[in-house]
């Protein structure tokens with residue numbers, strides 16, 4: 341979509357002209373959805389999930405409309421008066437909102453901590469300590485002859501496989517050349533094999549059922565990687581498992597596939613520790629094992645880890661924005677007047693547990709998921725408990741914290757021809773400008789956040 345000089349989007353809702361839309365139905369952010377008003381119920385290229393997403397944008401009701409100046413002034417004063425405010429959520433916000441929220445946190449000497457899943461937090465900490473061997477999705481599409489979906493349930497992002505995964509027509513590799521392995525404890529992905537059309541079938545497709553705790557599997561795979569199977573046969577698993585169990589290990593197909601790969605891509609969902617525990621010291625070693633295993637195969641072949649575009653990866657842009665603006669990817673505290681980082685002490689859950697914050701502002705952005713079914717439902721529940729006792733305000737398209745003291749809706753019917761630019765981040769780091777769907781409601785979160793930012797600035801000038 342074209343941009344005017346002031347960086348507002350110029351609407352191209354000319355009914356004669358088809359629009360190219362970006363779909364937010366899952367974390368894939370497919371950017372090839374054609375739509376025109378002469379066939380308003382057709383979203384060409386969109387999958388069923390995507391069609392439901394656009395239909396919901398077009399039919400959801402606008403509650404009370406965007407907040408008035410009085411409500412925003414009340415919020416600005418509450419933020420200013422709070423001893424230690426916490427700004428959180430941001431998992432469904434666009435990059436422009438996330439950028440402004442960092443500035444607001446700085447201005448209010450607040451803590452800012454996006455809703456990262458425990459696995460995403462562990463992955464980030466492991467990445468800081470040991471690095472990561474990764475690639476763009478385009479590289480996976482064009483080069484990967486082995487694709488391993490590790491705890492992904494690929495049906496959660498239906499077109500990922502077609503556009504970038506095993507079903508994509510790559511420059512150097514075609515679907516029929518690929519070996520595909522689905523690794524999980526849950527047998528659900530087995531059904532996924534039946535969905536592939538004949539032309540999309542890979543050379544081989546296998547399901548590997550692993551234990552609930554990924555640590556043992558990864559340790560055994562690292563040990564086996566020292567002894568790749570020879571190119572002309574499938575090797576003897578007893579060589580790779582000396583002194584171990586003489587029964588073929590369940591992970592053997594993965595080892596075989598990597599031994600014969602030219603370019604292997606491990607598409608990662610969330611590694612599991614087998615325990616219900618929020619402590620990153622448990623999750624970080626798992627991601628370090630994954631990195632060691634990947635590194636072990638980067639010699640005569642390439643092996644990369646790329647993120648799966650499930651909803652849990654939505655927060656990656658918030659991490660990027662925080663890093664660009666503060667140098668830190670999460671849990672940043674501005675109370676001392678400069679950014680301080682502690683992924684444990686300044687984590688939002690820890691701060692609430694220690695009763696260290698006295699005001700919470702939660703940005704819930706624009707999610708099409710029902711709050712109760714979203715991956716961050718448990719986090720919402722924790723904030724709901726907190727809001728029983730303390731002031732919590734929420735800004736977003738739909739209310740997700742039922743006991744929020746105030747909910748400021750950002751949703752509006754589409755009345756204006758221009759809106760601020762909105763950018764989303766794909767989980768692999770690609771930034772995409774998103775267009776406003778002409779038949780849908782509009783989430784004005786960036787505009788409203790900008791108003792809040794201006795008010796806070798004015799307050800600080802008037803009463804420094």
Ligand code: SF4
Pocket residue numbers: 363364365366367368369370385386387388389390391393497498499500
């Ligand atoms: S795969 Fe995801 S982003 Fe792409 S069309 Fe389907 S729901 Fe939309």
